[in-house]
Amino acid sequence: MRAVRIGNGQGFWGDSVDAPVELLRGGEIDYIGMDYLAEVTLSIMMRQKLKDPAAGYATDFIGFVRRVLPELVERNVKVICNAGGLNPQGARARVFEVARELGVGGFKVGVVEGDDILPRLPELIAAGHELANMETGEPIAPIVDRVTSANAYLGARGVVEALGAGALIVLCGRITDTALALAPMAHEFGWDFEDWDRLSAGTIAGHVIECGAQCTGGNFSRWWEVPDLWNVGYPVVEAHEDGTFVVTKHEGTGGMVTVDTVSEQLLYEMGDPRQYVGPDCVADFTSVRLAQEGLDRVRVSGIRGGPRTPFLKVSASYLEGYKATGQITVSGPRAVEKARLAAETVWKRLERAGVRFAPEQTTVELLGTGACLPGVLAPPADPPEVVLRLGVRDGDRDKLARFGMEIAPLVTAGPPGVTGFAGGRPKPQEVVAYWPALLAREEVEGRVTVSVEEA
Amino acid sequence: MRVPLSRVAHARSGDKGDGSNVGLIADTPEIFELLRAQVTAERVKEHFREVCRGAVERYEVPNLGALNFILHDSLGGGGTESLKTDAQGKTHGQGLLTLEIEVPAELLAEDR
Numbered sequence: 001m002r003a004v005r006i007g008n009g010q011g012f013w014g015d016s017v018d019a020p021v022e023l024l025r026g027g028e029i030d031y032i033g034m035d036y037l038a039e040v041t042l043s044i045m046m047r048q049k050l051k052d053p054a055a056g057y058a059t060d061f062i063g064f065v066r067r068v069l070p071e072l073v074e075r076n077v078k079v080i081c082n083a084g085g086l087n088p089q090g091a092r093a094r095v096f097e098v099a100r101e102l103g104v105g106g107f108k109v110g111v112v113e114g115d116d117i118l119p120r121l122p123e124l125i126a127a128g129h130e131l132a133n134m135e136t137g138e139p140i141a142p143i144v145d146r147v148t149s150a151n152a153y154l155g156a157r158g159v160v161e162a163l164g165a166g167a168l169i170v171l172c173g174r175i176t177d178t179a180l181a182l183a184p185m186a187h188e189f190g191w192d193f194e195d196w197d198r199l200s201a202g203t204i205a206g207h208v209i210e211c212g213a214q215c216t217g218g219n220f221s222r223w224w225e226v227p228d229l230w231n232v233g234y235p236v237v238e239a240h241e242d243g244t245f246v247v248t249k250h251e252g253t254g255g256m257v258t259v260d261t262v263s264e265q266l267l268y269e270m271g272d273p274r275q276y277v278g279p280d281c282v283a284d285f286t287s288v289r290l291a292q293e294g295l296d297r298v299r300v301s302g303i304r305g306g307p308r309t310p311f312l313k314v315s316a317s318y319l320e321g322y323k324a325t326g327q328i329t330v331s332g333p334r335a336v337e338k339a340r341l342a343a344e345t346v347w348k349r350l351e352r353a354g355v356r357f358a359p360e361q362t363t364v365e366l367l368g369t370g371a372c373l374p375g376v377l378a379p380p381a382d383p384p385e386v387v388l389r390l391g392v393r394d395g396d397r398d399k400l401a402r403f404g405m406e407i408a409p410l411v412t413a414g415p416p417g418v419t420g421f422a423g424g425r426p427k428p429q430e431v432v433a434y435w436p437a438l439l440a441r442e443e444v445e446g447r448v449t450v451s452v453e454e455a
Numbered sequence: 456m457r458v459p460l461s462r463v464a465h466a467r468s469g470d471k472g473d474g475s476n477v478g479l480i481a482d483t484p485e486i487f488e489l490l491r492a493q494v495t496a497e498r499v500k501e502h503f504r505e506v507c508r509g510a511v512e513r514y515e516v517p518n519l520g521a522l523n524f525i526l527h528d529s530l531g532g533g534g535t536e537s538l539k540t541d542a543q544g545k546t547h548g549q550g551l552l553t554l555e556i557e558v559p560a561e562l563l564a565e566d567r
Binding site: 214221323325377436 | 514520534550
């Protein structure tokens, strides 16, 4: 049986808009997976949908479809993505509109739904589901009125069903990133959904490519060894029926695929390597064997895993007050001392105005002195300039607006050498906080629906 | 010889709730044994004492010649709540590579 080539053209919402197009045009490819949902993206989409019932999906995806739809149909390259967000039906309607505008037809779009549990939260809580925060153990009930989105991470099965019904494009909401790769493998090879080793292999293949260029030379420790990073090729896995696969990229692209670049990505966002818990299985990263089998080709084998747990992960978001950050540049001799004086000036002027913040709700960073890694990297003795970054967090929006007014005066009523204040006063932003929880999978899985329609 | 980890290993970090994870990968099996012995959870906690407010956990991934560290409570609240520039621990891997360990001279490759 031939290998199935599965790529990732989008590692997160905001990733390169050209990458998926290059991935499609740069060589042989059977499937393109694309991830558009960060932890709190669905909360933003909720607000968009409240304003406009037709909205609530990742509009970048429509731009991609407009650029490449005729080629997708002609070459039968399938696209699987979570761009459907909170409104995959709306996203499909838009894809069909674009198809009509382009005069393209004769293809099918699948929609997988059932991840959105927001409307069911009261009923779930009443039935005894605590949806306790996985970090703190707190039950969700006390904050349920502030919850703005709640979605279960679905596994690969809905996508497999849509592919089986002939979908060229599969639009999902919250499905787990790794399913973007596992689903086409399970579909092509007819894998059993209790074949834990193969499901784990597909899951790990998905993990390796889910962040796009992070396995092909992006974010690599030894960046100076990476050729033509500007033209970095996004990853392709050549998957085989037995669960082994090769990580590679299209010829002629920049970047590199080595045991080292793949190893770094395997460990990315890793907890216990023996228990990588996903919706379809529990993968064991200590079983992975890597071998460089050629230039930009890493063979992955040996993967084992175990049965899925009785739970699905739920990602909820809720409103947790406001925050504001502002920054100025301080240059010239004794820049660090001047920046410290500027920060103190802001706090004292706010205090005079009756505005106080709890110390743990404020931050002062002197960028250029090792602010990202305090105590780890030694600061320079007297840097020629630093960026002073101030931040505050509070439940009172007015206090944050008042804070925003105290940055600009530093230019004339602060120490000398203050510059780079642009973009107006810092504005209070709503803090949309993240609430990870677990939910019994039977509460969700029986309600997952898959529909496939033809353009 | 006392050298920074960047001479003998590479690393990647990312967020894990309100903490970060740092994967540290040895260049050779011999170096992996040195990392195992010297780069303990306690040393990593001390290295990141001003960043990491919680405990440091260590997992071994011998098949990759790697150690995985979880730095609990190191993101100022994590994700969208944090006021930090590095709210996702993206820099923690680079930070770990500055930790120094003892490496016999014969195990050191060309300067990295």
